[in-house]
Amino acid sequence: MWIILFFLFSFIAPAESASNSESAPQIVRYPAGESPQDARQEYIYDVLKLALHLTEKEFGPYVLKAEGFEMVQERLIAELAAQRTIDVVPLPALEKGYTGLQPIQIPIRQGLLGWRLLLIRCDEQVHFNDFVNLQDLNHKQAGYSLNWGDLPVSEFNFEQLASISGYEALFQMLSTGxxxxxxxxxxxxxxxxxxFTSQYPNLCVEKNLILQYPLPEYLYLNEDDEVLAERLQTGLEKAVSSGRLRALALNAYQDIFNHFDIHNRRLIQLHNPMPIDKxxxxxxxxxxxxxxLLNHH
Known part of the structure; x- marks a missing residue:
C-alpha cells in the first residue's frame, strides 16, 4: 500500500509543480525613464497593460516592472539585445531595424509621436507669432539631444541646430539662451x-504652431524572445481591431489637445529623412x- 502511494505522489508532485510554474505571472520589464523628472513612459505602460490584459486568457497573468532607470536610448537597445535588464523598448520604427532586436509592427501611438510642440522662452513668443512655415522657423536656432533616435529629422530640417548630450541640460540651456x-x-x-517651468519659469509652450512628420513607433524585443513577441503581437492586433488602441491614444492625448488648442494651430510639416518602416x-x-485633428491643414 505504501509503495503504491509513493508512486502516486511521485507522479502527482511534478504535475502540481508544472501547474504552478504555468500559472506564474510573466514579468515584462519596460524602461523607467532618463531622469527622476522623466514621465514619458506612462503611455508605454498603458499600451503594454492593454496588450497583456487582452491576452491573459491565452498566455496567463503578467507583472509589469519599470527598469533601466536613467538609461538613454542607446544603452536601452544594448541592454535589450543582451537580454539583461529590459524586455521591451519603444523605438522609432526604422526600416533596417536594430541589431539583435525584433519589432512588433504596430504603431503604438497611431502616428502621434510625430506631432510636436515647441518649448521657447516666454518673452520670445512675439517673434514666433507670425511664423507660418519652416523657412520662418529657421530664423531661430533649435536645440535637440544627441541621444534621441529622431535627431536626423532636426538635422535635416533646421538650418541652425545645437545638438547636445543630456536630457535636463536641454531645458537649462534653452532657459539661458x-x-x-x-x-x-x-x-x-x-x-x-x-x-521644468517651475525650475525655469521663463520657459513656455509656444502658442500657435504645431510641427508634424511621419514617425511610427514600435515596441521592440530581443530577437529570441518569441513568447513575448507572440503575446504582444496578438494583444496589439486585438487592440487595433477592437478600436481600443485608437481610444487609448486619443484619450491619453485629449487633455493635451484641449489644453494647447491643437485643433487651431498652424501646421508646419517636416521631412523625415530616416529610413522608417512606412x-x-x-x-x-x-x-x-x-x-x-486640425480644423485646417
Whole structure:
C-alpha cells in the first residue's frame, strides 16, 4: 500500500509543480525613464497593460516592472539585445531595424509621436507669432539631444541646430539662451512644461504652431524572445481591431489637445529623412491623419 502511494505522489508532485510554474505571472520589464523628472513612459505602460490584459486568457497573468532607470536610448537597445535588464523598448520604427532586436509592427501611438510642440522662452513668443512655415522657423536656432533616435529629422530640417548630450541640460540651456526652441512630442511637452517651468519659469509652450512628420513607433524585443513577441503581437492586433488602441491614444492625448488648442494651430510639416518602416503609415486603422485633428491643414 505504501509503495503504491509513493508512486502516486511521485507522479502527482511534478504535475502540481508544472501547474504552478504555468500559472506564474510573466514579468515584462519596460524602461523607467532618463531622469527622476522623466514621465514619458506612462503611455508605454498603458499600451503594454492593454496588450497583456487582452491576452491573459491565452498566455496567463503578467507583472509589469519599470527598469533601466536613467538609461538613454542607446544603452536601452544594448541592454535589450543582451537580454539583461529590459524586455521591451519603444523605438522609432526604422526600416533596417536594430541589431539583435525584433519589432512588433504596430504603431503604438497611431502616428502621434510625430506631432510636436515647441518649448521657447516666454518673452520670445512675439517673434514666433507670425511664423507660418519652416523657412520662418529657421530664423531661430533649435536645440535637440544627441541621444534621441529622431535627431536626423532636426538635422535635416533646421538650418541652425545645437545638438547636445543630456536630457535636463536641454531645458537649462534653452532657459539661458543657448538656443531658441526645442520641439517635443505632445505626450512629452505637458509633463515637461509642468516640471521644468517651475525650475525655469521663463520657459513656455509656444502658442500657435504645431510641427508634424511621419514617425511610427514600435515596441521592440530581443530577437529570441518569441513568447513575448507572440503575446504582444496578438494583444496589439486585438487592440487595433477592437478600436481600443485608437481610444487609448486619443484619450491619453485629449487633455493635451484641449489644453494647447491643437485643433487651431498652424501646421508646419517636416521631412523625415530616416529610413522608417512606412508599411502602416496612412493606413486608417493604424494611423491618425492630420485632418482628424486640425480644423485646417
Amino acid at each position: 543657448r538656443f531658441d526652441f526645442i520641439h517635443r512630442g505632445l505626450h512629452e511637452v505637458i509633463a515637461e512644461a509642468a516640471t 508599411s502602416k503609415v496612412d493606413n486608417k486603422d493604424y494611423w491618425i491623419h492630420p485632418s482628424l
